[in-house]
Amino acid sequence: MATNPMHQFNVYKIGPEIKINGIDLSFTNASLFMLISAISISIFLILGTKDKKIIPGKFQLLSEMLYNFISKMINDTAGKKAKPYFPFIFSLFIFVLFCNMVGMLPYSFTVTSHIIVTLAFAMFIFIGVTILGFVIHGFKYLKIFVPSGVPVVLLPIIMIIEIISYLSRPVSLSVRLFANMMAGHTMLKVFGGFVISLGLVAGWLPLTFSVALTGLEILVAFLQAYVFAILTCIYLNDALNLHH
Amino acid sequence: MIKIISLTTSLLLTLKTVNAAEAGMPQLDPTYWVSQVFWLTIIFSAIYFLIAKIFVPKIKGNIDSRESQIRKDIDEANSLKEEADKKLQKYNSLIDEAKLEARKILSEGRKKINEDIQSKKEQIEKDIQKETLEASKEIEKFKINSLNKVNIISEEIISEIIQDIFKEDLNKNSIKATVSEVMKERRN
Numbered sequence: 001m002a003t004n005p006m007h008q009f010n011v012y013k014i015g016p017e018i019k020i021n022g023i024d025l026s027f028t029n030a031s032l033f034m035l036i037s038a039i040s041i042s043i044f045l046i047l048g049t050k051d052k053k054i055i056p057g058k059f060q061l062l063s064e065m066l067y068n069f070i071s072k073m074i075n076d077t078a079g080k081k082a083k084p085y086f087p088f089i090f091s092l093f094i095f096v097l098f099c100n101m102v103g104m105l106p107y108s109f110t111v112t113s114h115i116i117v118t119l120a121f122a123m124f125i126f127i128g129v130t131i132l133g134f135v136i137h138g139f140k141y142l143k144i145f146v147p148s149g150v151p152v153v154l155l156p157i158i159m160i161i162e163i164i165s166y167l168s169r170p171v172s173l174s175v176r177l178f179a180n181m182m183a184g185h186t187m188l189k190v191f192g193g194f195v196i197s198l199g200l201v202a203g204w205l206p207l208t209f210s211v212a213l214t215g216l217e218i219l220v221a222f223l224q225a226y227v228f229a230i231l232t233c234i235y236l237n238d239a240l241n242l243h244h
Numbered sequence: 245m246i247k248i249i250s251l252t253t254s255l256l257l258t259l260k261t262v263n264a265a266e267a268g269m270p271q272l273d274p275t276y277w278v279s280q281v282f283w284l285t286i287i288f289s290a291i292y293f294l295i296a297k298i299f300v301p302k303i304k305g306n307i308d309s310r311e312s313q314i315r316k317d318i319d320e321a322n323s324l325k326e327e328a329d330k331k332l333q334k335y336n337s338l339i340d341e342a343k344l345e346a347r348k349i350l351s352e353g354r355k356k357i358n359e360d361i362q363s364k365k366e367q368i369e370k371d372i373q374k375e376t377l378e379a380s381k382e383i384e385k386f387k388i389n390s391l392n393k394v395n396i397i398s399e400e401i402i403s404e405i406i407q408d409i410f411k412e413d414l415n416k417n418s419i420k421a422t423v424s425e426v427m428k429e430r431r432n
Binding site for chain 1: 266269271272273274276277278279280281282283284285288290291292294295296298300303304305307308309310312313323334353
């Protein structure tokens with residue numbers, strides 16, 4: 001069981017069973033690690049905003065860098081109109097980032113390696129952005145499926161492609177994050193298993209791989225959080241500023 | 245949202261098309277899907293409200309206050325620089341004025357000294373002239389005096405010579421007349 005690389009993704013309930021209308025809402029290890037990530041974020045941000053110095057300390061500097069980083073990302077991709085959605089993008093980025101990073105700790109659970117979690121985020125963003133687009137532009141929002149400057153003959157095909165690409169956004173968004181996290185953690189586990197099974201003689205090679213992979217996975221954890229946030233910004237941009 | 249999830253869940257459960265959970269992917273086991281989404285909604289909403297209401301305004305406040313402080317400092321530095329420039333200008337103009345004044349004083353002094361030298365020179369020249377005049381007068385006087393003395397001495401000598409030779413006195417007046425006549429001839 002311990003050598004099964006998929007074992008780390010098992011969800012099991014912690015504490016009493018909570019059932020409302022026959023739906024199981026029990027607190028699980030996944031919920032626990034969401035909570036741990038949320039508490040880590042809170043502690044990080046409390047430390048980051050505790051002092052109000054002109055010359056910032058370590059945590060203040062980090063939190064301000066994060067703020068500026070996301071602020072710049074939103075400004076570059078979605079423009080000034082996206083300012084009200086800044087707290088959401090900020091929360092999204094930092095939550096995904098912390099879930100990914102907490103998942104890098106040994107024996108922990110990676111919340112974002114579950115398709116249902118990433119799909120929930122992606123569907124929320126997709127539905128939210130679509131509603132926002134219709135609220136802002138009315139039926140003109142459908143112009144998003146009609147790119148300008150396309151010959152009339154090609155228009156039906158282009159429209160179908162555009163609609164498919166629009167509808168596949170939540171899938172691509174969620175599967176990208178989920179698959180990256182799952183694949184990385186599975187690989188780490190597989191190489192970790194090789195270290196034990198090959199023993200002292202040949203176990204050094206997979207150990208080296210494991211160390212390198214850990215570094216890569218930390219990079220991927222950051223990168224995927226960034227990609228998730230920036231794609232959200234791009235979708236938001238489509239809804240706010242109708243370019244097509 | 246939960247409805248959609250539960251709908252897909254029930255759909256998957258009834259169709260039993262995906263039996264991947266048993267095949268090795270716990271992610272596709274729908275048992276705790278609703279629970280996960282439920283807890284995700286609660287926890288993410290909580291962290292969202294914390295971030296939106298507390299942390300983002302605080303960080304923004306920090307950054308803004310720093311920026312305003314920096315702007316204030318830059319403005320202050322600029323105003324100080326302007327003041328310094330003004331002072332420098334003032335200083336430069338003062339120096340220019342001082343230089344001008346110094347030049348003026350210098351030229352005045354030179355003029356005064358020149359005048360002084362001129363006047364002293366004139367004075368000295370006058371004095372020299374006067375003294376030369378006096379000296380020449382004195383010399384003239386001496387000349388006349390000495391001439392008279394020569395006359396008298398020559399008269400005396402003549403009278404003595406005549407006395408020695410002729411053993412008799414001659415009229416003093418005739419000797420005098422003769423001497424003065426000879427002297428006049430000599431002078432001429």
